[in-house]
Amino acid sequence: MIQNKILKKIKEYDTIIIHGHIRPDGDCLGSQLGLKSIIKNTYKNKNVYVVGGKSEYLSFLGDVDQIDDQAFEGALSIIVDTANLDRVSDQRYNLSKEIIKIDHHIPVEDYGNYAWVGQVSSASEMVASLLLDFPKLKIDEAGATALYTGMVTDTGRFRFSGVNSNTMKTAGMLIDKGANPSEIDGYLSKESLNVIRLKGYVLSNFKMTKEGFAYATISKDIKEQFMVSDEDASSMVSVIGNIEGFPVWALFIEYDNEIRIRLRSNGPKIDQLANKYNGGGHALASGASIASFDDVEVFALDVDDLLKEWKK
Numbered sequence: 001m002i003q004n005k006i007l008k009k010i011k012e013y014d015t016i017i018i019h020g021h022i023r024p025d026g027d028c029l030g031s032q033l034g035l036k037s038i039i040k041n042t043y044k045n046k047n048v049y050v051v052g053g054k055s056e057y058l059s060f061l062g063d064v065d066q067i068d069d070q071a072f073e074g075a076l077s078i079i080v081d082t083a084n085l086d087r088v089s090d091q092r093y094n095l096s097k098e099i100i101k102i103d104h105h106i107p108v109e110d111y112g113n114y115a116w117v118g119q120v121s122s123a124s125e126m127v128a129s130l131l132l133d134f135p136k137l138k139i140d141e142a143g144a145t146a147l148y149t150g151m152v153t154d155t156g157r158f159r160f161s162g163v164n165s166n167t168m169k170t171a172g173m174l175i176d177k178g179a180n181p182s183e184i185d186g187y188l189s190k191e192s193l194n195v196i197r198l199k200g201y202v203l204s205n206f207k208m209t210k211e212g213f214a215y216a217t218i219s220k221d222i223k224e225q226f227m228v229s230d231e232d233a234s235s236m237v238s239v240i241g242n243i244e245g246f247p248v249w250a251l252f253i254e255y256d257n258e259i260r261i262r263l264r265s266n267g268p269k270i271d272q273l274a275n276k277y278n279g280g281g282h283a284l285a286s287g288a289s290i291a292s293f294d295d296v297e298v299f300a301l302d303v304d305d306l307l308k309e310w311k312k
């Protein structure tokens, strides 16, 4: 089992640095901080760091570490929840001695000296499953909270396909270790007035294609006008989801140098379409990007082709 090898490697190294992906979501930070907690609580004398970006709405999970280049010398880098190397947050894994990949996305790139890639609903579930498979491993309440949060966010609160009895068993175990579901939901469900107003804007302005693609665009101007963060804007993807007759939906969000697409489906698989637009992810939830809003129409035509094919 690859998990044995990974634990052997963790035992072997004094310094372990845990990376995630750019613009980290709940599963990314959850699996990073949860893995740190497992290593720290099981092996007392190791230096364990979580590096990369953070997200305001996940600040209740704790902080990432600031470390200098020297820390990477002779270290083990573990990259979680990230399918391809160019999306790794903190590219200094290059300075480490060895790299381990732990991920649950459809593979787009083989990397790392060891890779554990599972068809599991979240990377946090994979990390948490170590506690079930290796009872000597320990975790504290903050670690259990981080992993539970990762599971909740990546499964749409245990609603998405991929959720199975193992998911629930693992979540139950994390509750036993101190994760508090209602408290976590309280943090995740809080919405500012500005976000509610942005929701109204998205609901009033989203567009629809003939074949059943619903999409909304959020420009930098709109983010400014509504005084919302990039993460707030990103959260709007669910607002136009699951509308009857619209099995594919997307949000196009403007950043400094690109338009990020958050693409979702409850019909056809959309990961290959995402691959075509510099992205990837899961069969029914992917991310991608285009250069400007001028390309939205071309993208919408591609989605319509996909929908036509799917309906045949």
Ligand code: AMP
Binding pocket: 021, 025, 081, 083, 084, 087, 105, 261, 262, 263, 278, 279, 280, 281, 282, 285, 286, 287, 288, 289
């Ligand atoms: P998002 O819309 O950003 O929530 O992304 C949906 C899923 O696709 C997540 O699991 C992401 O980690 C993954 N994803 C997003 N963007 C990319 C990308 N450019 N390449 C590969 N996977 C991605």
